[in-house]
Amino acid sequence: MQNISEDSISYRDGRYSGLLRPFLYLTDLSLIIAGASYFFDDSFDLLTYGIFIGVCWIIVSMQFGFYQIHRNTNFTTLLLRLLKQSIFFAFIVFAFFGYYYELNKDSLYTFKYIGAVMGLIATVKVSIFFLLKNYRKVLGGNLRHVAILGANKDTEQLKNFFEKRPDYGYRTQELFDVKKSFNLNQFTDWVLENNIDEIFCSVQELSNEQLLELTDFADNNLRTLKFLPDTTTVLSKQLHYEYYGTTPIIALREIPLDDPINKVAKRAFDIVFSMFVIIGVLSWLTPLIAIIIKLESKGSVFFKQARNGLDYKEFTCYKFRSMVPNKTAHLHQVTRGDHRITKIGKFLRKTSIDELPQFFNVLLGDMSVVGPRPHMVSHTHMYAERIDKFMVRHFVKPGITGLAQVSGYRGEVETEEDIIGRVRNDIFYIENWSTVMDLKIIFKTIANVFMGEEKAY
Structure with a gap:
């Protein structure tokens, strides 16, 4: 192509x-x-x-x-x-x-x-x-008249977005279901007749031959052609062009946090923010939480669990203990109405206070304030085998909160779509990281604590 x-x-x-x-x-x-x-x-x-x-x-x-x-x-x-x-x-x-x-x-x-x-x-x-x-x-000025090829969840979502955001200036003239008697020549004639400016094409709906023909048509007729990737297999890719001499090379993705300056900036922010929480909150909150946990059930105040972090290396993740001590804590994820959760544990998990000790992980350098949430080791192995691109999450440090968590993918993984959505958001974060994005995620996380979340259990 x-x-x-x-x-x-x-x-x-x-x-x-x-x-x-x-x-x-x-x-x-x-x-x-x-x-x-x-x-x-x-x-x-x-x-x-x-x-x-x-x-x-x-x-x-x-x-x-x-x-x-x-x-x-x-x-x-x-x-x-x-x-x-x-x-x-x-x-x-x-x-x-x-x-x-x-x-x-x-x-x-x-x-x-x-x-x-x-x-x-x-x-x-x-x-x-x-x-x-x-x-x-x-x-209704400065408009782009668009056609969308392919009828699926992604193209419907794009069409709905254009309708809800008229300030973007995109007007969908037609959404074509290419699986139902679609003729490419008739479509290109229709594009010219209706002065279509841009064509959004779902690559999973057309054959390679059709995509090549469509590309040639767009080039020769000064139409802008844009592609919707197959999100069931390609969760996220930010293709990056670079040249070796005059030979063009396409890199699969460019990760902003590979840049030493960005890495230092994020680490400095993590240290300052974690120190603020540790000194300003955990210094007085930890003794109070410890007393309440000890009064309700026997066991340690802190729950320690092996998680996979940067480059898939294991580290010990700290949380306030929210369950009665049990042998399945490192194997089975918490579910709705889980009998293992204590009374104080329900409150700690609902308000995400149980996660606060992870700021010690941040200070130690095992985690970041914002990043992909780490899974327990047994689940990481399972998802790595089942979910395409799952391992991409380990290109950066895991976080206490992340884009997936504030986008509705926190807590229990109930369906395959839950983990796919989580990975898709995590990869988007990795490829598009910025300090501004981190701040937005932090503010959204704080807001969610006060507003409450359905899957915070």
Whole structure:
């Protein structure tokens, strides 16, 4: 199958209109120059500064994709890019002043300048972001007419998403069931007649020959073709292109936490957060929980269990004991109405307080605050044999909470879909990790504790 380069269609996916991105470049650079003219005196070399800052701004913005705001870009991503651009803009400005001028007592103007300029740029960018969303949603402009090939759970979910989020500007003209008298030539004629902009194709519904024909048609007729993977076999893949000389190579996935900088940042966050919980909460809560546990049943305060962590290595996971001591604790998962759970154990599990000792695991480096939840060793072996891509979860440290847990896949695994959904979310987290994602998961976890969860037992 001939591959469609993302760059070859970026003008279609990324544009609000053909002139909007150049307009934003010019607007932002104009604000930067106008701001310098306002904040600095007549002796300031505005021409040299303008050339220097303009070149640096364009290079940095291209590196961060500052102007690559697509219709499916969320607001959090927009804010994150604004933050990155602001930080590097400040470095660039101070680099210029460090070379050409000496910072003196009036350097406060430099801080005011950076704040004012980035504030105006942020205002323009955010305003246009929401204006376009409302333009699509209310006025029905800037639309993409789409066709969806394949009738299954994933394509129905995509269609429903487009209907619920009109601000994205996708309008589904037709969903085709290709298993019922589908003719590809008739479909391509229909695409041309109805001015369809994008085709979303479920790869599990079409043969390789049909996919090749569809790709050729899209290339030759300037239609955007996008594929829905078979999620029953491919849970998640973020294909990454790299070149050895001029030979293109496709890597199966790129893991952000393989980057040493990201790894250090996540570890630093884990240490600070775990210390905060250990000193601020566990220091006084542990004695109280210990007394209550001991009063109700004999046995240790802490429950220790072997779990598989990073690179499949085993470690000892700590929890407050919520069950009466039993021989099956390391073999059988807790079920609804489990008679092994103590009275205090029900409360501990319902509020997730039983998980708090795992912050010691985080401090020791066996776990992270956020990551795929570790399973008991016996279950890990079982799922590794039964569930495709299950072992991918061990590319990163396991977490006290994770994307799967806040997405409804916590607690008992009742059906095969439960574990498949858990793995799918975990792989998405591994391939798309960011500090912002970690914070969102933590806040969602805290909210769930207070709101309660159906499977928290």
